[in-house]
Amino acid sequence: MTAASSSVLRIGTRGSALALTQTGMVASDLSDATGVRTELVTITTDGDRSNEPLSRAGGMGLFTGALRDALVEGRCDLVVHSLKDLPTAPHDQLVVAAIPSREDPRDALCARDGLTLEALPAGARVGTGSPRRMAQLRAKRPDLEIVDIRGNVDTRLGRVAPGDLDAVVLAAAGLRRLGRADVITELLDADRWPTAPGQGALAVEVRRGDEDLVRALDHPETRAAVEAERHVLALLEAGCSAPLGARAVVDAGLLLLSASVYSLDGATVLTSSHAGVWPDDGDVSLDIAEGVARELIDAGAAGLTGARP
Incomplete structure (x- = not known):
């Protein structure tokens, strides 16, 4: 039975609490918008099986490959x-047909005793699996221990x-999305x-x-x-584990984009901004x-991301 003729749309999702919550939101919105019935199909990905650090576990596609195969x-x-988590290269059989309205894109610090990043004591241990976040933390607070x-x-x-x-x-x-905003001690x-x-x-x-x-x-x-942000990632040939951050917004008829590339030790930061x-x-x-x-390439970003300009 094809998707077009099916009375129920089957929606593939990872099995984590966050993935199920996000997919449930999309399923509800889709039903509201079109009247279609939906059911969730849980799929285990390589990222769910691996305990390797993200920077060594396979990069982009780690959480998406099995979902795409099922589709x-x-x-x-x-x-x-x-x-x-989605690779920037186009897929020959699949297409991103919808990108719903974005939730808060910021990073959140969740610290003991309600502490902010500035208030964490020297030597405090801060955990993250993201090389980009690690570099940013080292740039801002080189006295912290990053785990x-x-x-x-x-x-x-x-x-x-x-x-x-x-x-x-x-x-x-x-x-x-998980209803856990109460644990945030600072929005960065x-x-x-x-x-x-x-x-x-x-x-x-x-x-x-x-x-x-x-x-x-x-x-x-x-x-x-998000396409502006992801185009930068693709043009730098940097994967999702690269120490690269990007921020794009539409404001007053302009699309504003800024991106920064970091050395892993946080000592070097390259930034560029454009608007259209x-x-x-x-x-x-x-x-x-x-x-x-x-x-960014002219400023030396390839040496920081491993890109091949």
Whole structure:
């Protein structure tokens, strides 16, 4: 039975609490918008099986490959990804047909005793699995001990005192979607602390030709912003584990993009910003991303991300 003729749309998802929550939100919104019935199909990915640090466990595709395989093979009709986990290269059989309105893209500090990043004592142990966050923490607070961690949200939060860590850094979007915003002790300003390209956004992927199934969920401003961020990532040939942060917003008819590349020790930070009129008749997301990427490459970003300009 094809997706178009099915009375129930099967939505592929990872089995984590966050993935199930996010996919449930998309399923509810899709039913509200189109009247279609949905069911969730849980799929285990390589990222769910591995305890390796993200920087060594396979990079982009770690959490998305098995979902995409299930979609190609017809075991589900669409899949929901955290956009920041999705490879930037186009898929020959699949397309991101909808990017819903973005949740808060900021990083969140979750620390013992309500502490902020500035208030953490020297030598405090801060956990994260992101090389970008590690570099940013080292740039801001070189006196902290940065600990490479893995695990779901509850596992990471459970390591904060009385566990072995003083704080962890997580995505605010995930905490909000899980109803755990109460654990946030500081939201890190997105302009000074740019996050992973696409952070806070979801991607709804379908087989080519089935775009109309989910098109009602697409949010054009969010799509323009996250595509600009992800174009920078692609142009620098940097994977999701690269120490790169990007921030794009639509404001007053302009699409504004800023991106920063970090050395892993936090000692070097390269930043570039560009803007373009939005909407326009061309591809302003790509145009401004090319300008940003060109400036970063000229400044030496390839030496920091491992890119091949």
